[in-house]
Amino acid sequence: xxxxxxxxxxxxxxxxxxxxxxxxxxxxxxxxxxxxxxxxxxxxxxxxxxxxxxxxxxxxxxxxxxxxxxxxxxxxxxxxxxxxxxxxxxxxxxxxxxxxxxxxxxxxxxxxxxxxxxxxx
Numbered sequence: 001x002x003x004x005x006x007x008x009x010x011x012x013x014x015x016x017x018x019x020x021x022x023x024x025x026x027x028x029x030x031x032x033x034x035x036x037x038x039x040x041x042x043x044x045x046x047x048x049x050x051x052x053x054x055x056x057x058x059x060x061x062x063x064x065x066x067x068x069x070x071x072x073x074x075x076x077x078x079x080x081x082x083x084x085x086x087x088x089x090x091x092x093x094x095x096x097x098x099x100x101x102x103x104x105x106x107x108x109x110x111x112x113x114x115x116x117x118x119x120x121x
Contacts, residue, residue: 001050003067003081003090010113011058013065017083020050022092036096042077046095049079055103057112070112076103 001020008018024043031039042049049071059066059080067081067090076098081090098106106112 001047007053007056007067007115010115011056011067013058015065015083017087017089019089020081020092021084021089022046027092027095030094031096034094034096036094038075038097039077039095042071042073042095045071045073045077046079046092049077049095052117053115055107055112056115057106060111068112070098070103072103076100 003013003018003020007013008015028040028043031037031043049069052071053069054072055068055070057068057070059068062082065083069079069081071077071079077095078098079095080093082093083089084091103112107114
């Protein structure tokens, strides 16, 4: 999987890093440990979320580039991407639900941007 060119352009990212890697086992353990159990029902949808997000943004509270991909199902699910310390790829440290209020607040503030559905492949 890769961070698509359209997403990078939408977010103003200049980096050449675009590969996304994750360990299903480690991510699942993290979700259980952090009590993000409700997000587990979307665990098998991670690739769909990364391929066709409804919204994307950059988390301003992180030191390194931390991307946020949000997909609206019955609930709003956010998948976080962080750039690895090697700066060679992104990895998924977490995923969790966000409320409609948080989604709207992040759209209003500009933290999240709506993705045009004509995503390049």
